[in-house]
Amino acid sequence: MKLSRIESLFSEFEELQNQIEEKIAASDLNTELISRELIEQDFNNCISIGRSLVQRGLQPNQPSPHCSNNDSHFTSVNESVSFKLPVIQIPKFDGTYYKWLEFKETFGSLINDNDKIQNIHKFHYLISYLEGEAARVICNLEVSHQNYNEAWKLLCERFDNKRQLISNHLNSLFNFTCERESDKSLRFIIDHVTKNLRALSTLGLPTEKWDVLIIHIVSARLDSTTSLKWEEHRNTLPEIPSLKDLFIFLKCRADVLESVHRNKTKQVTTSKGQTKSLIVTSKGSSLNNSPSCKPSKRTFECMVCKGDYRIFECPDFKSKTPEERVTTATRAINRLCILPIYDASTA
Structure with a gap:
């Protein structure tokens, strides 16, 4: 029944699309044809999957002759998933080196390596995800079926530079600061170091052997309090701790700081049902943040008529x-400033 409904919807779509293409301007026809082809591909995929399911239902012990191994795997995956998966968002690439690997892997797997998408459509997708310096690399290429491979090649030649990528990730890894102790800064250190080490490992560097070096760099950039706590904790670890030990310490320290910060502000309810915020100080006293403690609105008094x-x-x-x-404003008792360029004769 679903397959029959999809096929009837496909026929209705073709009729409506023909009417649209007859009435739109010639300049918009190319864009409309591209949209039509994408929608038709979705319809064809749904109809193909539906027919495969029907045929497998009639012959459960025999695989469908129209289904390849990939199609069978795709069908089984869709049978096991009873909800709609979220759309994967491809991050935009602006030419920043540390963003290249993520963009290359995501765009490559979803669009560049997808044989069901034509090159002209891939080119349009590629342009929509590029900005800044990255967009300028291919701005001189005409959008066409033949030029897509050349555009992707130019991007890879410009940004898929292993030496530059390694240099940028090393600079990012070694240049960070943690001036004050807070849960956010400690969590940032863990994420920052992990992200760059993972990228360097992808580029072929033996980062699993860098624990001593990374610990030395990170501990030198910690704030004084966290650094002292780490040295105390280090005495309880083996002679040469691992990077995992440092990350566990930083995570536990961040959890403690987050709990302390959360408990500093407490909400209390008065007898009248009003809610007040009490900021707890280090000595256990509290500051009332009720509206009555807010400064009063500033008022003015005219120096001439006291209005x-x-x-x-x-x-x-x-x-x-x-x-x-000018005479009134420059009286000593008024203490008002007059601009040096003010000329009473031309006022």
Whole structure:
């Protein structure tokens, strides 16, 4: 029943799409044809999968002759998943070296290596995910079926530079600071070091043997309190601790700091049902953050008529001549500033 419904929807889509293409401008026809081809591919995939399922249901002990091994695996995966998976988002690439490996692997597996997508569509996808310096690398290439492979080749030649990638990840690994003790800064250190080491390992470097070096670099950049705690904890570890030991210590330390910070602010309910925030100090006292403790709104007093406004809004002051205004404003008791370029004769 579902297969029949999809096939009837496909027929309705073709009729409506033909009407759209007859009425749109010639300049928009190419874009509409591309959209039509993508939608038709989705319909064809659904219909093909549906027919394969029907045939396998009629002959459960025999694989469908129209299904390859890949199709059978795809069908079995979809049979086991009873919910819609989230769409994989491809990150945009702006030419930053440390983002290249992630973009290359994601775009390559989802689009570049997908034989079901035509090169012209791959080119459009590629342009939509590039910006900045990366977009300028292929900006001179005309968008066409033949030029896609050349565009991807130019990007790889420009950014898939192993020496540059290693250099950038090493610089990122060695250049970071942790000036103050906080749970966020300690978690950042763990994520920052892990990300760069994983990238360097992908590039073929023996990062699994760098534990002593990385521990020395990280411990030298810790804040004074965390550094002291680490040296104390280090005495309980083997003579040469591993990088995993350091990460476990930093994670536990971050958990403690997060708990302490969370407990500093407590919410209490008064007898009238109002909620107040109490900030607990180190000595156990609390500061009340109720609205009554907020500073009062600032008021102004005119120096000419003592009205509740500033002097330049005073009707008496504005009614004076420019020379009289200067005289009033420069009186010592008023202590008002006059711009040096002010000229009463031309005011």
